[in-house]
Amino acid sequence: MDLSKIIVICLVFCCVWDTESRKTNTLLKVPNGARWGDWGEIQICTSGHAKGFAIKVQEPQGMGDDSSLNAIRLYCESGETIESTAGVKGEWSNSINCSKGFLNSFSLNVEKSQGPLDDSAANNIKFKCQDGEELKGNSYEWGTFGPWSKPCETGAICGIQTRVEPANRGFFTDDTGLNDVQFYCCD
Structure with missing residues (x-):
């Protein structure tokens, strides 16, 4: 076998192996997400897992329209940052990272529908790292934290998809921002 054939075989093997490694093995979701908005695109770390x-x-907003949580961003161990659909309102927090290991499960703080009053939907999030360490976002907690998602069966969190209601931009509108999220695990 000549050297060029060996190189081609190695390249094919490496590409197939890398593609297979990014397949997700578990979808993590919780039952208390709100219903407004549309699901954005799934975003997956190109390599490794989410560390923070x-x-x-x-x-x-006082008498104005509160949307509270508008987006969630994951920090991959490769240095890459990923996020799905993001609401337009608010400011980004500093990153919160696992001391050891990677993100492994989550719990979402959601305010139930307020009827004709101001809805805020999802307001905060907590994660558990692989070693059990809990990390909590710095946000407002209108509503309650729901149950923890199941943990990743193998590996850790490597992807995200968010459900976001777009801003209506009207004077008497009720924007909720981020309503729900689900995460993906990779080996």
Whole structure:
């Protein structure tokens, strides 16, 4: 076998192996997400797992329209940052990272529907790292934290998909920002 054939075989093997390694093995979700908005695109770390996160939060608006949590960003071990659809309101927090290991499960703080009053939907998030360490976002907690998602069966969190209601931009509108999120695990 000549050298060029060996190189081609190695390249094919490496490409197939890398593609297979990014397949997700578990979908993590919780039952208390709100229903408004549309699901954004799934974003996956190109390599490795998520070691930390940041959140984009709108300050309380007093008599105005509160949307609170507008986006979640994951920090991959490769240095890459990923996020799915993001709401337009708010400011990003600093990253919050696992001391050891990677993100492995989550719990979402959601305010139930307020009827004709101001809805904020998802307001905060907590993660558990592989070693059990809990990390909590710095946000407003209108509503309650729901149950923890199941943990990744193998590996750790490597991807995200968010459900976000777009800003209506009207004077008498009720924008909720981020409503729900699900995460993906990779080996």
